[in-house]
Amino acid sequence: MRLARPRYRVIGELTPFDERDNVQARNTLEPGTADCEAFYARHPEWKDKDDQIRGLPGLGHVGSPLDTLMLGMEMETLLRFSGEDAVDGPIAPEPVAIAADRAAEKIKGFARHLGADVVRIGPLDPAFVYTNIGKTWHDPARSFGQMIELTHKNAISIAVGLDPRMIETGPVLSEVVEVMRVYGKLAMISTTLAAYIRALGYPARAHVMPNYQVLTVPIAIDAGMGELGRHGLMITKELGSCLKLSTVTTDLPLSFDSPVDIGIDEFCKDCRICADACPSGAIPHGSKKVIRGVEKWQINPEACFTVWNETGTDCGVCVGSCPWTNPRTPFHRFSVELASRKRKAGWWMSRADKIFYGKFKPKATPAWFEEPDPTWKKYKRLR
Numbered sequence: 001m002r003l004a005r006p007r008y009r010v011i012g013e014l015t016p017f018d019e020r021d022n023v024q025a026r027n028t029l030e031p032g033t034a035d036c037e038a039f040y041a042r043h044p045e046w047k048d049k050d051d052q053i054r055g056l057p058g059l060g061h062v063g064s065p066l067d068t069l070m071l072g073m074e075m076e077t078l079l080r081f082s083g084e085d086a087v088d089g090p091i092a093p094e095p096v097a098i099a100a101d102r103a104a105e106k107i108k109g110f111a112r113h114l115g116a117d118v119v120r121i122g123p124l125d126p127a128f129v130y131t132n133i134g135k136t137w138h139d140p141a142r143s144f145g146q147m148i149e150l151t152h153k154n155a156i157s158i159a160v161g162l163d164p165r166m167i168e169t170g171p172v173l174s175e176v177v178e179v180m181r182v183y184g185k186l187a188m189i190s191t192t193l194a195a196y197i198r199a200l201g202y203p204a205r206a207h208v209m210p211n212y213q214v215l216t217v218p219i220a221i222d223a224g225m226g227e228l229g230r231h232g233l234m235i236t237k238e239l240g241s242c243l244k245l246s247t248v249t250t251d252l253p254l255s256f257d258s259p260v261d262i263g264i265d266e267f268c269k270d271c272r273i274c275a276d277a278c279p280s281g282a283i284p285h286g287s288k289k290v291i292r293g294v295e296k297w298q299i300n301p302e303a304c305f306t307v308w309n310e311t312g313t314d315c316g317v318c319v320g321s322c323p324w325t326n327p328r329t330p331f332h333r334f335s336v337e338l339a340s341r342k343r344k345a346g347w348w349m350s351r352a353d354k355i356f357y358g359k360f361k362p363k364a365t366p367a368w369f370e371e372p373d374p375t376w377k378k379y380k381r382l383r
Helices: 023-027 034-042 044-054 065-082 100-114 173-199 216-222 264-271 273-277 301-311 317-321 330-341 343-357 374-378
Strands: 118-123 154-161 204-207 243-250 289-291 294-296
Touching: 023 044, 023 301, 034 044, 044 301, 065 173, 100 118, 100 154, 100 173, 118 216, 154 173, 154 216, 173 204, 173 243, 216 243, 264 343, 273 317, 273 343, 301 374, 330 343
Parallel strands: none
Antiparallel strands: 118 154, 154 243, 204 243, 289 294
């Protein structure tokens, strides 16, 4: 169902987020540096936990070198697409006149041609723009704490689906190798799309991993791609939550898509499969809370990130266990369509998932990977 405004409840005023406060950004701080000392002087409550996480192996440092090197090469390629010189650039001096409806049609068509699975367009809410840079990745064009000044009015949200079979192997290296494949694809799509818009004579910036200036999930929800689930990720009819996102912000006039109601609130209230499976216990079983002005389920990012750094992956169990992630068969598509229209059908969908698929357990890795590191077996919820 298409709506006039998103379903999430705003309680009070939406508050922008400082990327420096992101647990991943904090992990990049080098102890003893001025940036690190200044940050923890402001936030002493995070220091002990962050130091503990820094003592863990870290992303990409668990498993056979034959596999970790795959991840490393994917990351090197991604970094070539994510520097400031790649995500933004010169604008053609003479804008090409084009109607908003036609521009939206061309942008969506071009993005899908480049490999996007889902494309939606909506407004850029300034509350979803980071206030300060937290992740620099040693790019000299970015500095930790640098103020972000992004004034674009429109946002193009781009989704590429992950292979569910690979994600369901998490939390081992095959899962994160698939994630980085998709991030690389999104970077290529987004930087190409932004460059095309600038060639038309309009400002445009690609926001890709690991160089975002915006929160991609709420922007995509505002554009009508899906709704927020219990696990803190967006769920869509087309791909469930088994996807990754990028955003292109621009002042190119574009017609907007409408927000959607696909029944996620009702579904996630009853389901709790992801909360049961989460190895860190980071996903709440209880009710929503108000976070920076929005009522939503709030995960524990430090607990989640600890598992990332223990296993050397970004885990993926919440995505792999979600009923909306199941193989995209005709029966699954029918179940999703029914669940999004009939609220009680969602209740039955989650229970049928438990009966048919049983408790989530990591699937076998593809034969071209080495035997996974056994670290994941320490988590009782996955055995």
